[in-house]
Structure formats: structure tokens, C-alpha cells
Amino acid sequence: MARDRMIGAAIFATLLALPLLLPLVGADYLMGLLIKAMLLAIAAISLDLIIGQGGMVSLGHAAFIGVGAYTAAIALESGIEEILILLALTLAVTALVALITGALALRTSGVYFLMITLAFGQMIYFTFTSLAAYGGDDGLTLWSLATLFGSDVVQNGEGLYFFVLATLLATWAGVHRIGLSRFGRVLRAARDNPQRAEVMGYPITRYRLVAYVIAACIAGVSGLLMMQYAEFVSPAIATWQRSGDLIVAVVLGGLGTRNGALLGAFFIVLMEEILSSLLHEWRLIYGPLLVILVLYAKGGLADLMAPRAKGAG
Amino acid sequence: MLEIRHLSKSFGALRVSDDISLALGPNECHAIIGPNGAGKTTLIHQISGVLRSDAGEVRLGGRDVTGLTVWQRVQAGLGRTFQITSILPSFSVLENVAIAAQAKAGGSMRFFAPAARDAALNDAAAAVLTRVGLADRMEARAADLSHGELRLLELAIALAARPKVLLLDEPMAGLGRTESAALIDLLAELRAEVPMLLVEHDMDAVFRLADRLSVLVDGRIIASGPPAEVRDDPGARAAYLGAEA
Ligand SMILES: Nc1ncnc2c1ncn2[C@@H]1O[C@H](COP(=O)(O)OP(=O)(O)OP(=O)(O)O)[C@@H](O)[C@H]1O
Ligand SMILES: [Mg+2]
Numbered sequence: 001m002a003r004d005r006m007i008g009a010a011i012f013a014t015l016l017a018l019p020l021l022l023p024l025v026g027a028d029y030l031m032g033l034l035i036k037a038m039l040l041a042i043a044a045i046s047l048d049l050i051i052g053q054g055g056m057v058s059l060g061h062a063a064f065i066g067v068g069a070y071t072a073a074i075a076l077e078s079g080i081e082e083i084l085i086l087l088a089l090t091l092a093v094t095a096l097v098a099l100i101t102g103a104l105a106l107r108t109s110g111v112y113f114l115m116i117t118l119a120f121g122q123m124i125y126f127t128f129t130s131l132a133a134y135g136g137d138d139g140l141t142l143w144s145l146a147t148l149f150g151s152d153v154v155q156n157g158e159g160l161y162f163f164v165l166a167t168l169l170a171t172w173a174g175v176h177r178i179g180l181s182r183f184g185r186v187l188r189a190a191r192d193n194p195q196r197a198e199v200m201g202y203p204i205t206r207y208r209l210v211a212y213v214i215a216a217c218i219a220g221v222s223g224l225l226m227m228q229y230a231e232f233v234s235p236a237i238a239t240w241q242r243s244g245d246l247i248v249a250v251v252l253g254g255l256g257t258r259n260g261a262l263l264g265a266f267f268i269v270l271m272e273e274i275l276s277s278l279l280h281e282w283r284l285i286y287g288p289l290l291v292i293l294v295l296y297a298k299g300g301l302a303d304l305m306a307p308r309a310k311g312a313g
Numbered sequence: 314m315l316e317i318r319h320l321s322k323s324f325g326a327l328r329v330s331d332d333i334s335l336a337l338g339p340n341e342c343h344a345i346i347g348p349n350g351a352g353k354t355t356l357i358h359q360i361s362g363v364l365r366s367d368a369g370e371v372r373l374g375g376r377d378v379t380g381l382t383v384w385q386r387v388q389a390g391l392g393r394t395f396q397i398t399s400i401l402p403s404f405s406v407l408e409n410v411a412i413a414a415q416a417k418a419g420g421s422m423r424f425f426a427p428a429a430r431d432a433a434l435n436d437a438a439a440a441v442l443t444r445v446g447l448a449d450r451m452e453a454r455a456a457d458l459s460h461g462e463l464r465l466l467e468l469a470i471a472l473a474a475r476p477k478v479l480l481l482d483e484p485m486a487g488l489g490r491t492e493s494a495a496l497i498d499l500l501a502e503l504r505a506e507v508p509m510l511l512v513e514h515d516m517d518a519v520f521r522l523a524d525r526l527s528v529l530v531d532g533r534i535i536a537s538g539p540p541a542e543v544r545d546d547p548g549a550r551a552a553y554l555g556a557e558a
Contacts, residue, residue: 180429182428193402202421203384
């Protein structure tokens, strides 16, 4: 427990210090890579709230990244530039979409839940491809970016880096706290034994839906930031393969653990980057590597770094 | 306190409960016995709402709860235990009970304060656990408990919600002699506080605890009354008690 927190603190201290330590040469490239990893980590941590804590395996989570990114992009196009207003809009729209799709998806569970979230994800994806006014399949390059209180600090490398880092920190700490709260306890109870949770007096679908909406909202925020970082938005942000990547990050990192989704996301982004720079056919290595990790590190990367005492929970 | 009128349930062509009516007064213990497959668990499921009834009515404290869901019935004061132990395996023993107390206390849509440090809930849970005799196992993971301890935890979870009526589905199932005896003592004590519907195979328990006894065979109540009378009822003896005595 304490060790998890120390590892987390060490990761964040490193992320905080890196921009100050990086030499000027190549700093842009590394900073971009870290921003990408942090953005994926935000979405992965939010997914862990529903998979790890809630036991609901969603294969449509990237769609909410897309909803966030497109909401922000469309608002930007129509002249709203203040990032706090964009955030509020993103949260509202993602929450609404998640509320509707979640209420329907949560009539099912297990593999049916997986299929229906996939279906909703695809519907949302194809909606983006059909937005002809916003680039359709090709996506949309943004000519203006969001500002913070009228200033462009969140547009350039370092300012955006710290803004993303702050969002990641808030997500990491917030999701952990939710997990330990009264609400989170009910969510975990419904995962452990849904019937028992109901016979304790809990309307478990309601709790699951709230978790689903919270997770979607966080993913939406990561989408907004991805748009801001890339200065571009396209339907590719919301493919089901990206939802799959998020699941891999969460499982690889360690389901429902404090640092699992964070480590998993960083691992994926760095591995992709390193392997693809070494080898054109890098996926031939990446695939087996994932298999080996899942087989031999059952508790995930989080467990490799801080093995739990036997028998302790 | 609890009244059941004409409850019926079929699984396909199999009629598992057939026009069952019974009433449970304040501080009464009503035992239900019957051979395997008689429909006892099904009846408990119907009363608690886990299974929908095909026909009939369930009333709790004068209120019709037939249309309510499982969780609404629990909130209305209907507590139950399971024949096959049903707990939260990855939770600690204390947390299993604290979360049941939390359902009663309300405020479960709170997202920030750590629930494990909620003194009011923990104290309530600890009190119940002490009562059932699990005080020294509170920090253990529920999955690590012995069978006998699990049966006690099952009961503690139900008690933590302070139910108005308790439905117990074979609480002694799988317990050894000493464990059963201790549990019978505990139930005898609880009987004064909460009315209970007790499904049980253990005849010692039934005759020690029950004010009324009903015999359920093939989904029908074939005899009902004070235990001593039912014991001498020829129909009941033939159907069930004969096999035991
Ligand atoms: N979901 C179901 N679908 C079909 N048949 C069922 C179902 N649940 C129970 N049954 C059948 O209904 C009958 C009554 O089952 P029930 O579990 O209520 O019996 P019981 O009296 O509790 O038995 P035991 O003493 O073994 O616990 C049995 O014949 C059982 O096979
Ligand atoms: Mg049974």
C-alpha cells in the first residue's frame, strides 16, 4: 500500500522534473512522447475504474475519447477558445452520451456488455466519419487552439506538458480515492458478488452507471487534450483498436491496482516507439512480448515493481 | 410482520411453489422443513425478490412489497441469508459487514472520504461481528475463512442491515456439532429481537427455535402448526419426519 504510493510519487516526481532536466536537443521529441503516454494513461486509468473496480469490460472506451475531442474541436471551430469552457462542454456532452449508452449497455453483463459497448463505440466512430463539415474520414486540422484565461500557455510544449501532467495527477489521485470511497466500495462489491450486493440493499446498476459516466468523462477530457496536443482530430482517435489498446494497458499494468493503468500506458507507448524505431515489422515482437508479460506477470507491471506479500489483499 | 399469500412459481412444467400462504408474527420463529428439492430455497428467493413469483403477494409490516426489487425489499427491512454462502470474497470480514451497515445508513453516493475509515460504520460492523463470535477475525480476508466462519459472516451481513424480518436458508448447513450448537444458541437469542423464517434440516434446531412449523413437500405446505402438533401429524411424518425419526 505505502509502497504503491511511493512508486506513484516517484513516477510523478520524475515526470515533473524531466522537462527541467532534458537537454535542449531532442527535448521536443521526448516531451511529445511523454505527453502521448500521459494522455493514454489518463484514459487507461479511467477505464480501470470500470474494468478493475467495476468488473465491467468495455470495448468502446476510446469512443468517449473521440466524443471529448470532437466536442472540443467543434466548439473551437465555432469560436469558443477558453479551455475551461471547453472542458465543461466536453464533460457535459460525454456525460450525456455515456448516460444514454451506459443505461442501455448495463442491461447486459459479461461478454454481452463487451459486445454492446463495442457496438456503441462503432456507432460513435461512424458518426465521426460522417461529419463532413468537420473533415469526415480525413479529420480536421485545427487553425486555432484552446487558451487558458486568454493566454496561450497551454498551447506550446512545456505549458501543455504541465497541464497534461496536472490532469494525469488529478485523475490518478481521484480515481484511487473514488475506489476507496463509499461509492467505490459498492462498485467493488458489485464486481465481487453482484447478487450479494443487491441483497445488501444496493441498486447495483445505478452504481455501475455512475462509474461508467465518470470514466467516460475522464476519457473525454483526455480526448480534448489529445486534440490540443495534435492540433488535429480524426475518427482514428476512436477506433475499437484504440479501445483494445486501453484494455491492454489496464490488464498489462495490473487490474484495479494503484499504478497499473499508469505503468501499462507508459509501457505501451514507449514499447511502440522503441520497437517501431528499431524494426519495421515491430508488431511481430510486440505481440509475443505482450503474451509473455500477461503469462508471467499475472499481477501486471504494478505487481512486478511492488510484489504483494502472500495472502495480503 | 411478514405475510405471504398464495405464492406460486413454476420452472417450465415443474411447479416449485404451489399456492403457499403463511404469516410471521412479531418475535416469532417460523420453521420450514421439507425434503431436498421441496422448494424451500425457491420460496426464500420469491420472498426476497431474487425470483419473481408467477402469482401471489408478499407483505412486510402491512405493506405490499410484491412489486419491489430485491434491493428495495432489503431497504424495506427484509434481510436474508443464503444456503450456499454468498459473501464478498476479496473484502475483509469487517468490510463485508460494514458495507451492509452502509446500505442501511445511506450516503453511498459519496466519492471522496475513504469508507474504510468510517468509524460509525466500522463500529456498527464490529458490534455485529462480536455478537456472532467473529471479533478476532475482523481483519481477515473473507475468502480465507473456514466454512463455519463463513456461515457466521453470512449471518452477520444480514444482521448489519438491522432487518425487520430475517429469512434464514439452512444457516446450519455443513456445520459440525459444536458449531451448530453455538449457532442455535445465537439464533435463540436473536429470536427475541427479530422475527425469522427459518429453513432448516437440523431437527434439534427446529424444535429448539421454532414457534411454528410448516412442512413443505413438492411446493405445497402439507402441515402447519406448533412443532409438537406437526410432529405427531401422520401426513407430515409419512412425507418427511418419518425418514428422520
Ligand atoms: N432456476 C431453476 N430452474 C429450474 N428448476 C429449478 C431452478 N431452481 C430450482 N429448481 C428446481 O426446483 C425444485 C426446488 O428447488 P429448491 O432449491 O427450492 O429446493 P430446496 O427445498 O431448497 O432443496 P434443498 O433442501 O436441497 O436445499 C428442485 O426440483 C430444483 O431442481
Ligand atoms: Mg434449498
